[in-house]
Amino acid sequence: MKPDVTIINDIAKLAGEQILNYYDDDIEVDHKSDDSPLTKADLASHREIVSGLSEHYPEIPVLSEESEIPDYSVRKDWDEYFLIDPLDGTKEFIKKNGEFTVNIAFIENNIPVLGVVYIPAEEVLYFATKEKGAFKQKGDGPIKQIEHDEYNKNEPARIMVSRSHRGSDTNEKLAEMGIEVSEEIPSGSSLKICFVAEGKADLYPRFGPTMEWDTAAADAVYRYSGKNGPVSSPLKYNKEDLHNPEFIIGLA
Missing domain, CATH: 3.40.190.80 (D-Maltodextrin-Binding Protein; domain 2)
Known part of the structure; x- marks a missing residue:
């Protein structure tokens, strides 16, 4: 069963709620082996997303920044999988400037065919599918399609x-x-x-x-x-x- 973007949107919002549970507190920061920051909010979001994806799509593998990375000998045979960053912009989260996101992508044959980016601090949701295009929603407001013009290299x-x-x-x-x-x-x-x-x-x-x-x-x-x-x-x-x-x- 192919993922339903509406379900993925809801999972991202729930993960965003988990992140905001820690936003007003004094944020405790650990560091990973590459010296990048890690907070309780990263892990809480990770658990929420993995739980939601496992409930709805138990047959689809999940690759997360906050989980152990399967060896390439295993991954190379994946035709489809979820690729997630539970809290992208941890440095911005620590600075409390609002510019952090929940990211969930569905990858098919090495290409993202569905993507959800949620900004918890602003309740702004971006999402897209290969079939229907790209959209933006603020809170419970109207869903608006977003588009961009191709950049002309001759222009600044x-x-x-x-x-x-x-x-x-x-x-x-x-x-x-x-x-x-x-x-x-x-x-x-x-x-x-x-x-x-x-x-x-x-x-x-x-x-x-x-x-x-x-x-x-x-x-x-x-x-x-x-x-x-x-x-x-x-x-x-x-x-x-x-x-x-x-x-x-x-x-x-």
Whole structure:
């Protein structure tokens, strides 16, 4: 049974509630082996998502940032699986600036065909499916389809930049590609890709390290927000090495 995006949306919202249970408290921060931050909220969201997915789709494997990663000899045979980041933007969560998200993607043959990105602090939901396109909803308000125009390389670009992982040479690298930057828009987590998807920015260049779970859900929102149908993305999933290469979202 293929996942129902409405069910996945509800699971993401429940995970967001788990995260907000810790938001007003003094946040205790541990660190993982790669020195990235980890909080109780990350783990509570992870448990909520895995529980929900296991209840509705017990036959579909789940790969989470907060779980043990199966060996590639096992993963390579997965035709479909869920890829989740229970709390993307943990640094933004710790700073309490609201720019953190719950990310759930359904991957089919190494491509995200469904993606849900939820912003708990703002009750904003982005979601997309390959069949129906990309959408945005605030609280219980109306669901609105989102679309973006293809970026014209001859025009100056509005680019998304990371609030916590700013690269100093981004503009220089873009200039070498013939792209002039007209505006830099800072944001945290996977919101940067969603902003490109809804046309608030033209490009999201990322020349620093990211993982597959950081991008998959928002990548689906981007892929299926093209005005003339699905657009291409430079990202692929379920690689032996789960690091993403350098990429630019929004560049055809």
